[in-house]
Amino acid sequence: MTASSLPLKGKNILVPRSKGQAQSFSELVEKYGGSPVEIPLLAFRPAKSPELHAMINQLHAYDWIIFTSSITVETFLSFLHHSNREHMPKIAAIGKKTESYLLTKGFQVDFTPKEFVAEGFVEEFKPYVKKGMKVLIPKGNLARNYIAAQLSNYGAVIDEAIIYETFFPEDSRELIKDKLANSQLDILTFTSPSTIDHLMAVVEENNLYEKVEACIIGCIGPVTKERIESYGLKVDVAPDVYTVHHMIKSTIDYLENEYRRAL
Template sequence: MIKPLGLLDKKVLVPRGAGQAKSFSQLVEKYGGISIEIPLIAFRPTEPTDQLQTAINEIDTYDWVVFTSNVTVETFFSFYKKNDAKHFPKIAVIGKKTEEVLQEKGFTAEFVPSAYVTEIFTEEFLPMVPRGSKVLIPKGNLAREYISNSLSSHGVIVDEIVIYETYMPEDSKEKLAKVLTEGEIDILMFTSPSTVNHFVSVVKEHQLEKHIEKCVISCIGPVTEKRLREQGLPVHVSPKEYTVKEMVKSTIEYLEK
């Protein structure tokens, strides 16, 4: 059983932007923690390209659209208007939050993998798309090409289109350096490889390595965990279910031990 105040007085880094941080912070505070909101990652739509406009105009020629994140869903539907096509393809998603945001847009996912990992998604999705199928994958500029490469190698026609870019807000760099210098963080929580990269870049720039040695480090997913280890950082918590809720609960369990 998780202690009601398992994070009592612990200062926890919440690496999300204003739009996404609220539920994360509420979860931290529910268990007595103090949330330190510093978005390590932000997203902005790219300028609409001819390739994107063509894909939207010809959306009914695709068999599937694959959404790998809630940001991808939000951004895609900021470009796509329902009257742009008579028929929308079947939709495959990775992630619980991605599916929820999709439902909010009035669409239903036809395929959701048993685990929210790119490799498992690909393995389970391949039987759904026979050779010659046409798949659209909207993505961010830093997204991996694992899904598209795997599908293409099985004879699937894939259009990958970058629709948003990932960056670290400038004011976050200063704020992060300040709280680390002052020892204001007890627990670091990472939700993606990009959040790790941006965090480490600030640590190295300001030579703050010694300031994070006592921090408990938690993360979501094997790719994020791998990136942390590649950067020479320990991983104390990496839950089997890749959600913020499980990361927080698993962190409490780690602290109790």
């Protein structure tokens, strides 16, 4: 790959994911010459969910189960006994990554929306909703209840179960503080509202707002963009397709446009 095809060369790019989840993101950054800086801005742990066990025992009674992320699938399957797999209802998955993860685990995915956000999902899923149909939505403790509320309005009977908790790893606090304080991050990427909330907690504690302002900021999805802007920050990169790949490509386009403007 030539130097001209390494548009991220010399750029330190925040990869806000844990080691296990960061690999494909980091490889994409490296492919274009950038230096990934892996600092997980959120981590997950299974929640105590006694109601989930009762729901799992009644899986056959549900018409649909909706998975909004691969971490939701992974955590749900950790609760699922092998004998329950044959009783799975129809499966809806938001996002290609969620769908792919389900397929690798041997499940059939019956519905995937074109848009990878809750609002788009509801709009596209509407024709499948029948009055009185039962839907199970496993979720994290910080997840919105938009899907449940909207589908309930259309007559579905919704059961939500919090199956994992999101938290900010302590090690990441010091890492973020040091990298920002020493201007060692050029591009910040955010994949959810929680990631920006956690980073900004460190920023506000250590008076590092100007350091963040000096960075290029990219994000996935309108909800994340709105949260970033609520802190008074400008979002430079927000692709129409809500994937890491498109965020990186859009970042490259942004840098090239900035370079042309500087000429």
